[in-house]
Amino acid sequence: MFHDIAIEDMMVLKEKGDMVLIDVRSPSEYNNSTIPGSLNIPLFDDEERAEIGTLYKQVSPEAAQERGLEIVSAKLPNFIKEFKQIDGEKTVFCWRGGMRSKTSATVLDLMNVKVNRLLGGVRAYRKWVVDKIERMDLPQKAFILNGNTGTGKTLILRKLLKEGYPVIDLEQMANHRGSIFGQIGLQPHNQKTFDSLLIERLEQLKDSSYLLLEGESKRIGRAVLPDALCDFKEQGVQIFIEMPIEERIQHILDDYQPWEYKSQCIEAFRKIKSRIHTPISAQIEECLQSEEFSLAVKLLLEYYYDPRYKFTADQYPESQKVTLHVQNVDEAVEKIKKLIGNELKVSNRLASI
Incomplete structure (x- = not known):
C-alpha cells in the first residue's frame, strides 16, 4: 500500500535530493503553478479534465467517475511505464491530495511501483510557502x-x-x-x-x-x-x-x-x-x-x-x-x-x- 507523506517531511527529502515529485494534474494546472522541480505525468489532460468536470456538474458524480475510469483504463499502460522509468523514491500529488493522486498511487502500487502521496497536495504546499513568507x-x-x-x-x-x-x-x-x-x-x-x-x-x-x-x-x-x-x-x-x-x-x-x-x-x-x-x-x-x-x-x-x-x-x-x-x-x-x-x-x- 502507498504511504501518505506530510509536506514538512517531503520538503526535507526534496532538499536532500532524495525525492522525485510527480504532479499528476493536467498540463495547464502544472504550468500555472506546481512544486518547483516536479515532473508532470497527468492522469487526465486538459480536455479530459474539462469533460469530467462538466459531467460532475451537469449529470452526476457517478457519471463523472465512470467516465474517468474509462479514460484512465485506456492510458494505464503508458502511465505506469512512465513511472517505471523514473529512478529513486517518488511522491505523487494533485491539487488537494484527493482523487487523482490517490487513484495514481493505488494503481501504481498494484503494479508494484512504490510511491508516496503528498497529503494536501499543491494546496498544502502553497500554504507552507505562504506561512514561510509571513514569518520570513x-x-x-x-x-x-x-x-x-x-x-x-x-x-x-x-x-x-x-x-x-x-x-x-x-x-x-x-x-x-x-x-x-x-x-x-x-x-x-x-x-x-x-x-x-x-x-x-x-x-x-x-x-x-x-x-x-x-x-x-x-x-x-x-x-x-x-x-x-x-x-x-x-x-x-x-x-x-x-x-x-x-x-x-x-x-x-x-x-x-x-x-x-x-x-x-x-x-x-x-x-x-x-x-x-x-x-x-x-x-x-x-x-x-x-x-x-x-x-x-x-x-x-x-x-x-x-x-x-x-x-x-x-x-x-x-x-x-x-x-x-x-x-x-x-x-x-x-x-x-x-x-x-x-x-x-x-x-x-x-x-x-
Missing part, C-alpha cells in the same frame, strides 16, 4: 548589487553563485529582467511560482550569515516582492557598480538580442516613449525600425534609464553606499568578493568584542 527568517546582513542598466548585475550574481556565494537571483525567479523590456524572449512567472522559488532558495540558505541580491524594485514582471524582503534589501550594504557605457551597451545587446525580437522591442518602447524628449524618442524609434540597435540602446540609457537610476541612487545616504569603478564583469566580481570578505571580517571582529 532572514540573516542580519545583506549585500545589494546596484548599477546603471547594462552593468551586468545579473551576470555578476550568477558568476558569484557558481563560486558558492549565497545569491538570491530574483530575476531568474521572476523569469523577467525587471524593466519595460524585461519579458522579451521570456515567459514571466506568476506570483505563486516566484514565491515558491524564493522560499525554497531561502530555505537552502537559512544557515548563511548574509545574502547577496540585486537592488530590484518591489515588482519584477508579474511578481511582487514580500515586504520583509524589501525592508531587508533597503537596510543592506548598497554596492553601486560603475562601468563604461560601451560595455553596458554590449551587455544589453547580448542579453536581449533585439534583432530576434524587433517588433516586441518597438512595442515595449512605445509604452515609455512619452516620457522621453520628443526628438530623442523619435530618433530611438527610428533606430529600432532601421535595426541600429546599438545607437537605440545608447540613447535609451542616456535619456531614460540613467537619469532614473541616478534619482534612485541619490535616495541612499553615502554611509550606506559603496561605489566600485570597474571595466568589466570579471573585475566587478573580484572587487565584490574582496568587499564582502572585508565587511565580514569587520562584522566578526565587532561580534567578538
Whole structure:
C-alpha cells in the first residue's frame, strides 16, 4: 500500500535530493503553478479534465467517475511505464491530495511501483510557502548589487553563485529582467511560482550569515516582492557598480538580442516613449525600425534609464553606499568578493568584542 507523506517531511527529502515529485494534474494546472522541480505525468489532460468536470456538474458524480475510469483504463499502460522509468523514491500529488493522486498511487502500487502521496497536495504546499513568507527568517546582513542598466548585475550574481556565494537571483525567479523590456524572449512567472522559488532558495540558505541580491524594485514582471524582503534589501550594504557605457551597451545587446525580437522591442518602447524628449524618442524609434540597435540602446540609457537610476541612487545616504569603478564583469566580481570578505571580517571582529 502507498504511504501518505506530510509536506514538512517531503520538503526535507526534496532538499536532500532524495525525492522525485510527480504532479499528476493536467498540463495547464502544472504550468500555472506546481512544486518547483516536479515532473508532470497527468492522469487526465486538459480536455479530459474539462469533460469530467462538466459531467460532475451537469449529470452526476457517478457519471463523472465512470467516465474517468474509462479514460484512465485506456492510458494505464503508458502511465505506469512512465513511472517505471523514473529512478529513486517518488511522491505523487494533485491539487488537494484527493482523487487523482490517490487513484495514481493505488494503481501504481498494484503494479508494484512504490510511491508516496503528498497529503494536501499543491494546496498544502502553497500554504507552507505562504506561512514561510509571513514569518520570513532572514540573516542580519545583506549585500545589494546596484548599477546603471547594462552593468551586468545579473551576470555578476550568477558568476558569484557558481563560486558558492549565497545569491538570491530574483530575476531568474521572476523569469523577467525587471524593466519595460524585461519579458522579451521570456515567459514571466506568476506570483505563486516566484514565491515558491524564493522560499525554497531561502530555505537552502537559512544557515548563511548574509545574502547577496540585486537592488530590484518591489515588482519584477508579474511578481511582487514580500515586504520583509524589501525592508531587508533597503537596510543592506548598497554596492553601486560603475562601468563604461560601451560595455553596458554590449551587455544589453547580448542579453536581449533585439534583432530576434524587433517588433516586441518597438512595442515595449512605445509604452515609455512619452516620457522621453520628443526628438530623442523619435530618433530611438527610428533606430529600432532601421535595426541600429546599438545607437537605440545608447540613447535609451542616456535619456531614460540613467537619469532614473541616478534619482534612485541619490535616495541612499553615502554611509550606506559603496561605489566600485570597474571595466568589466570579471573585475566587478573580484572587487565584490574582496568587499564582502572585508565587511565580514569587520562584522566578526565587532561580534567578538
